[in-house]
Amino acid sequence: MALSSSQAPILVEDSSLEGWKVIGSGGFGQIYKARHRQWGCDVAIKLLHYDDGTSASLLRELDMMRRGSSPYAIQVRGVFRGRVPSSGLSTQLGLVMELMERGSLASLQETLYGxxxxxxxFRLAHQVALGLNFLHSLSPPMLHLDLKPSNVLLDFYLNAKLTDFGLARYYRSVTRVSKKDSGEEGGTISYMPPEAFQVSYSPTLASDIYSYGILLWSIVTGKQPYAHAKSSLVRLRIPEGDRPLLDEIRVQAAGRAGLTGLIELMERCWDTRPKQRPSSLECTTETEELYKIHKHAINDAVHQVLKKLDQREEETMIEQIGRVHITQASAGERFEEVNIYDNAPTGGPPIQEMAGGCTANQTDNARVKDPPSFGPASVCYKSSVCPIGSPSPSPSTERSSESSTAKPSQQSFRPHLSSQYHRQFSSPDTFQIHLCNVTGFQHGNNNIMHIQVMDPSDRKRHPTAPSRVDLPPPHPGSWKDKTGGVG
Structure with missing residues (x-):
């Protein structure tokens, strides 16, 4: 496809750009912000999702934008050809455009919450009308066909420019008779004129005027038309005459100069009959008169909005930094919890440890319900059963072990288990265990271990047990200070 302009577009290679950052996306593709090394300024690069191999759609839009260039339409600087960093795709084509620092009207509405x-x-209403009137004044006239807040871009001082000429058409070249044949929707449903939903539809200058009327309503209210309605219902109701509500605006118009005139203009723009809609020149003239009423206060208004935008940007940066700190703190807390609970008797099924016997002081100590404190294998601790014949800890040893702040983990204790231990793992279900020659029994769940000392009077000889077992001499002063063995 050849460009209608005799001047060839400037070709921008990927080697000339740095600092790529995604700033927008849509059905057309993605928009990036990048720094041009030679030009010394930031630019916007618009890449298309789909390419038929000839780049016809891209070149057609480039031609439209070059012909539609005005102070109130986005400026195209050249054509991009190359690879986008981290995209992993082959060579792509895109449009290199001037960067609008304040985003779009849609993003402004989201930031201001209205x-x-x-x-x-009033200035936005007038500047959009100026851009639209310029397109309609070309020879042949150019139709934008997709007017909406996201296609109204704002420079640093919030001046408006029209963008996205992907659906733009020359008035004389419109030969489409059916949307089904062309495969195009023809714009955003909420901003499309009622005639666009007919089977046979040929866009006209009045089609853009209708979209401008709906856009006026969005500029005044800060909202999106039919925001909560299903698209299928909007398709049915717009041809029937449904329009965005004006009650809220009329209430404000009582004390606001020029607002009544703006309401009347938007109602004329979205008239169901295309021939009754005003021209783009009429819209420009009327909005100019309305803007003059408030022009004296425009600097203060712009300053007020810029201050809010800068404040919101600062809050966003602080919030992002706060997220990083919170994430780091959370990671530290998780690590600390692991260290704390590494010594706690948690996790896994209940564990029973048994030994053939134990001295008197050891069973007395087993009555105390405390978390385990592990140490050398020669010392008996409260939540473990000691092997037969191991000496009992002295009170001073117990106190020193309890007051110790650095307790090794359970894993460090396991290699020191004596071969005299018998460890039995059991599932949480009910189980039965027959005990013989055992002075204590532990049971519990993953968090609490219950220790039960056996009463010697309840002990009975197992049929397979020997007639007599000699035990070590009892500890002096124990309640087990008796003669004889088990029997």
């Missing part, structure tokens, strides 16, 4: 101050409202 409409901007009234002087800025």
């Amino acid at each position: 409409a901007p101050p009234w002087p800025l409202v």
Whole structure:
């Protein structure tokens, strides 16, 4: 496809750009912000999702934008050809455009949670009308066909420019008779004129005027039309005459100069009959008169909005930094918890440890319900059963072990287990264990271990047990200070 302009576009290679960053996306593709090394300024690069191999759609839009260049339409600087960093794709083509620092009207509405101050409202209405009137004044006239807040871009001082000429058409070249044949929707449903939903539809200058009327309503209210309605219902109701509600605006118009005139203009723009809609020149003239009423306060209004935008940007940066700190703190807390609970008797099924016997002081100590404190294998601790014949710890040893702040983990204790231990793992279900020659029994769940000392009077000889077992001499002063063995 050849460009209608005799001047060839400037070709921008990927080697000339750095600092790529995604700033927008849509059905057309993605928009990046990048720094041009030779030009010394930031630019916007628009890449298309789909390419038929000839780049016809890209070149056609480039031609439209070059012909539609005006102070109120986005400026195209050249054509990009190369690879986008980290995209992993082959060579791509895109448009290199001037960067609008303040984003779009849609992003401004989201940031402000509504409409901007009234002087800025009237200036936006006038500047969009200026851009649309320029397109309609070309020879042949150019139709934008996709007017909406996201296609109104804002420079640093919130001046408006039209963008996205992907659906733009020359008025004389419109030969489409059916959307089904062309495969195009023809714009955003909420901003499309009622005639666009007919089977046979040929866009006209009045089609853009209808979209401009709906856009005026969005500029005044800061909202999206039919925001909560299903698209299928919008398709049915717009041809029937449904329009965005004006009640809220009329209430405000009582004390706001020029607002009544703006309401009347938007109602004329979205008239169901295309021939009754005003021209783009009429819209420009009327909005100019309305803007003059508030022009004296435009600097204060712009300053007020810029201050809010800068404040919101600062809050966003602080929030992002806070997320990093919180994430780091959370990671530290998780690590600390692991260290704390590494010594706690948690996790896994209940464990029973048994030994053939134990001295008196050891069973007395087993009555105390405390978390385990592990140490050398020669010392008996409260939550473990000691092997037969091991000496009992002295009170001073117990106190020193309890007051110790550095307790080794359970894993460090396991290699020191004596071969006299018998460890039995059991599932949480009910189980039965027959005990013989055992002075204590432990049971519990993953968090608490219950220790039960056997009463000697309840002990009975097992049929397979020997007639007599000699035990070590009892500890002096124990309640087990008796003669004889088991029997």
